[in-house]
Amino acid sequence: MPALSMKAARRWPGLAEVLAGEGRAWLFVAKTLLALYLAAWLAMWLRLEQPATAMITVGIVMHPHSGMVLAKSFYRALGTLCGSAFGLALMCVFPQQRELFLLSLSVWVALCAGGATLYRNFMSYGFVLAGYTAAIVALPAINDPLGVFDSALMRVSEVMLGLVVAGVVSDVLFPERLRPLLRQRAREHFAHFIDFVRGSTGGSIPRAEMEQAHLRFVRAAVELENLRASVIFEDPEVRARSTRMRLLNQHNMAAATSFQSLHHTINRLQREGRTAEVDALIALYRPLGAALATAPGDLHEPAVLAPRLRACARQLPAREAELRAGLAPGRAQLAFDTGATLLRRFLDELCAYVEVELALRGRVQRGGVERVHFRRGNDATGAAVAVLRTFLTMTVLSAFWIASGWPFGASAMLLATIFSGLLAAAPNPLTSAFVTLLGFAGGILAALHVAYGLLPGSSGFVMLVAASLPFLAIGPWLNAHAEFGGMGGGFSIGIVYILALKDPMVYDLAHALNDAIAQLAGVALAAASFVFVPRVTGSGWQRRRQVRRLRGQVVLAATAPLQGLPWRFESVSRDLFHQVIVHTRPGSRRSRELLAWALAVQESGRALIELRQQLRASTASPEVRAAVDRAVQAVAQLYHRPDAGRRQQAEDAVRAAIDACAGTPTLRPRLYQLLGALRDDESPLAAWTSAGEPADAP
Numbered sequence: 001m002p003a004l005s006m007k008a009a010r011r012w013p014g015l016a017e018v019l020a021g022e023g024r025a026w027l028f029v030a031k032t033l034l035a036l037y038l039a040a041w042l043a044m045w046l047r048l049e050q051p052a053t054a055m056i057t058v059g060i061v062m063h064p065h066s067g068m069v070l071a072k073s074f075y076r077a078l079g080t081l082c083g084s085a086f087g088l089a090l091m092c093v094f095p096q097q098r099e100l101f102l103l104s105l106s107v108w109v110a111l112c113a114g115g116a117t118l119y120r121n122f123m124s125y126g127f128v129l130a131g132y133t134a135a136i137v138a139l140p141a142i143n144d145p146l147g148v149f150d151s152a153l154m155r156v157s158e159v160m161l162g163l164v165v166a167g168v169v170s171d172v173l174f175p176e177r178l179r180p181l182l183r184q185r186a187r188e189h190f191a192h193f194i195d196f197v198r199g200s201t202g203g204s205i206p207r208a209e210m211e212q213a214h215l216r217f218v219r220a221a222v223e224l225e226n227l228r229a230s231v232i233f234e235d236p237e238v239r240a241r242s243t244r245m246r247l248l249n250q251h252n253m254a255a256a257t258s259f260q261s262l263h264h265t266i267n268r269l270q271r272e273g274r275t276a277e278v279d280a281l282i283a284l285y286r287p288l289g290a291a292l293a294t295a296p297g298d299l300h301e302p303a304v305l306a307p308r309l310r311a312c313a314r315q316l317p318a319r320e321a322e323l324r325a326g327l328a329p330g331r332a333q334l335a336f337d338t339g340a341t342l343l344r345r346f347l348d349e350l351c352a353y354v355e356v357e358l359a360l361r362g363r364v365q366r367g368g369v370e371r372v373h374f375r376r377g378n379d380a381t382g383a384a385v386a387v388l389r390t391f392l393t394m395t396v397l398s399a400f401w402i403a404s405g406w407p408f409g410a411s412a413m414l415l416a417t418i419f420s421g422l423l424a425a426a427p428n429p430l431t432s433a434f435v436t437l438l439g440f441a442g443g444i445l446a447a448l449h450v451a452y453g454l455l456p457g458s459s460g461f462v463m464l465v466a467a468s469l470p471f472l473a474i475g476p477w478l479n480a481h482a483e484f485g486g487m488g489g490g491f492s493i494g495i496v497y498i499l500a501l502k503d504p505m506v507y508d509l510a511h512a513l514n515d516a517i518a519q520l521a522g523v524a525l526a527a528a529s530f531v532f533v534p535r536v537t538g539s540g541w542q543r544r545r546q547v548r549r550l551r552g553q554v555v556l557a558a559t560a561p562l563q564g565l566p567w568r569f570e571s572v573s574r575d576l577f578h579q580v581i582v583h584t585r586p587g588s589r590r591s592r593e594l595l596a597w598a599l600a601v602q603e604s605g606r607a608l609i610e611l612r613q614q615l616r617a618s619t620a621s622p623e624v625r626a627a628v629d630r631a632v633q634a635v636a637q638l639y640h641r642p643d644a645g646r647r648q649q650a651e652d653a654v655r656a657a658i659d660a661c662a663g664t665p666t667l668r669p670r671l672y673q674l675l676g677a678l679r680d681d682e683s684p685l686a687a688w689t690s691a692g693e694p695a696d697a698p
Helices: 002-011 013-045 051-061 066-093 098-118 123-141 145-172 179-198 207-231 236-271 275-292 302-325 331-361 380-404 409-424 429-457 461-472 474-479 482-499 509-532 540-559 565-581 589-617 622-640 644-663 668-678 684-688
Strands: none
Touching: 013 051, 013 145, 013 461, 013 474, 051 066, 051 123, 051 145, 051 482, 066 098, 066 123, 066 145, 098 123, 098 380, 098 409, 123 145, 123 409, 179 207, 179 236, 179 275, 179 331, 207 236, 207 565, 207 589, 236 275, 236 331, 236 565, 236 589, 236 668, 275 302, 275 331, 302 331, 331 668, 380 409, 380 509, 409 429, 409 482, 409 509, 429 461, 429 474, 429 482, 429 509, 461 474, 461 482, 474 482, 482 509, 540 565, 540 589, 540 622, 565 589, 589 622, 589 668, 589 684, 622 644, 622 668, 644 668
């Protein structure tokens, strides 16, 4: 049989891939079901009030990768403790003022939904849990304020039990680690970057190819940071290497920026017909290609590449002086100095990148390293819109509950709380809401069939498992397939909530139907809120705002304190760009515009930071410092609000600074790079560029 399977795999590789994927999916289903029933059994054995809460916790945090489960569990535990404490405090402050109680709860849930939008990855789960845990602690006790402490203690116990069970099952039973995936992605990105650099040493790179390379580099940087943030929960060795992994990502981002700036400079000179300078820079660049051209088995081996790159860096100054002497003094040598400065910077950063990669591949980590952080470009305005939307949803539902005296209003409030937070962080909330609502309705129907068609004739926990297992398996199977993920989550929550497993079971069909209607109403209202207060993520308004924020990184580069600024600039600008580009159709006009702005921001922002650092370390006169400061501020004003007048002012200020720095040659190459970036005919600033360069241009 194995031989037959191997033969079939060779004949139909697509079929083999599908079967392998289904195998992983069913393994995930089996682990999830085991965790669900184990949590239910332990909750009944411990005499907890609502085993369904522990089961829902398992259903939400389970993930095919054990590191994801541990990360979700960590933030979920924090959110649960915070939410329970707030729910307890809220009931103590407003024990008999239902209106103020519900208003305060609506504000809390809205703030938590905003936090779920503002932060990404599994931190958003913590905010979602903080919101709805306060609701599940306080709402059931709204008519019994004296029982709120017992309610809080029960809910925390049930949630923590679910977290522990999910973590243990995922980590012990056929665990699928994230660490190999992180290692694979990091090495793939290292290999792609080295190959791209190796293949570019022969000359210029077309703008379109550079844009696509930048897009790949940005996606890789964000993906590696996201994986690192999750893997540290499952692997102590990765936690020990976490600082170096951050440093590796930062060195790669810095090297990518210098690489792009260098080729932009060569491309501009080539388009201007400056053949002598282009030939000299390519000749200076060529030894780097020779250093990277190793034996086929060592092309991506950092232990081989690191000494060759350092040797290349040591030989660079002598070769630079030789090539510079062959150029005419003045403008030609200044253009060459600009490219040579960028090449030196790129080579230093590439060496650092390769050496950190080499250190990470070692068995033992020795010595300390610089602590850096990947900063996020969080969208406070989008979070504020999510806060407003959720507050209106909860307020409308609270007012209806109070006015109507609806006995099942607490159920509707609870489900609206859960899905307001979950949908707020969804990339396409309207579609996700509709799919989730369908899954939730399907889960309710399945739960009613199990509870009132199969369970009444059964006895004992084994019979309970036999009756409910085929239906409970549907949710995890849908979750294991990305195209059905939202429906699977809704199905799992719906079936567990209505099934309401207890010991002993309580069968009340009228109560179950009313509860189901209330829960559907809560989910539907949470979904309808996105119609009246539309989402921000992916909208044209957000795209325009994010582009302005992306340009604002140049202002940050010109004005922020220099301590830690290079790392902050590299990560925030990439994260902002990634937030926008993921909601833009690849290859579209908008996508090209965003890529063009991203490249311009990276080049100009990094040039401003380098210029400010060089100015701080130099012994330039006050007049030179004033001229350079005027140029820096003029470029910042241009990116803050670009137009023809500000572009001309920036160009004039940079030219004046180049003239003023005649006696300070270390500053002139960076100023000349800024001038080239301002006059680049392929840059988005080209729309405001004057018709030609003056004959007396530096």
